[in-house]
Amino acid sequence: MILDNLSRAFKTQNWLAAGVEFVIVIAGVVIGFQINAWNEGRQADARASVLLARLGEEVAAALDEKERDLERLIERHDALSQFNEVVAPDAVEAGSEALCRLIDQSHIYLWQRVRMPVLAEMTATGSLDLISSADVRNAVIALDADLTGASDRIEIIRSVENIVRLRFPELLEVRPAAPGNARPNEWPVTCDWAQMRANPAVFNTIANNYDRQGAMLHLLRFEIGALRRLLEAIESDREGAAR
Numbered sequence: 001m002i003l004d005n006l007s008r009a010f011k012t013q014n015w016l017a018a019g020v021e022f023v024i025v026i027a028g029v030v031i032g033f034q035i036n037a038w039n040e041g042r043q044a045d046a047r048a049s050v051l052l053a054r055l056g057e058e059v060a061a062a063l064d065e066k067e068r069d070l071e072r073l074i075e076r077h078d079a080l081s082q083f084n085e086v087v088a089p090d091a092v093e094a095g096s097e098a099l100c101r102l103i104d105q106s107h108i109y110l111w112q113r114v115r116m117p118v119l120a121e122m123t124a125t126g127s128l129d130l131i132s133s134a135d136v137r138n139a140v141i142a143l144d145a146d147l148t149g150a151s152d153r154i155e156i157i158r159s160v161e162n163i164v165r166l167r168f169p170e171l172l173e174v175r176p177a178a179p180g181n182a183r184p185n186e187w188p189v190t191c192d193w194a195q196m197r198a199n200p201a202v203f204n205t206i207a208n209n210y211d212r213q214g215a216m217l218h219l220l221r222f223e224i225g226a227l228r229r230l231l232e233a234i235e236s237d238r239e240g241a242a243r
Helices: 002-011 015-080 083-087 097-104 117-125 134-158 193-198 200-242
Strands: 172-174 189-191
Touching: 015 097, 015 117, 015 134, 015 200, 083 097, 083 193, 083 200, 097 172, 097 189, 117 134, 134 200, 193 200
Parallel strands: none
Antiparallel strands: 172 189
């Protein structure tokens, strides 16, 4: 219809009518682009909102899991510290079976990699750019780098296994229970405390494992701090959007 009017205006040299029709065409195109951009913006905002909600749930779950790991590792690390009172060369008292079991398991580090599929999706696909908050984007980038760095350092710590019972089988004995009666970490253990004190290598091995557990504690706290900072940024962005 508009094209027919334009054609007719040109044929009759009605330049005013042609100008009006031309303006109508341009205005229609501009409005169409604006509506399309508005729809795309709405879709992008909706997707960003969904991503942010999923990421918040993911971070909160990972933080809860890491905090439980931290509590367990602190408990084990504090209990293992008693080895200094019974294995040091000048010690005199014998340790308990519980401490003997902790020494046997001192090479085991309670840590697991944070699995965050939403974070991985955002960093891999570029959908992080949909998030309007610079604080959230920066916190996501920082968390991704912090988790990668912590994971690499933890793998280095775990790559060395000072298994006391294998290095000193005559001083620490684990007696397997009958099948089905107990889990391996609950099997009876016996430590020859007197001979342990007489062998400085035993003390050094346990101390090395103890120090490695301390390093794990530091890295766990580092991961928890990064997760908290991102969660705080997400919650702050939500509060700002609600106002």
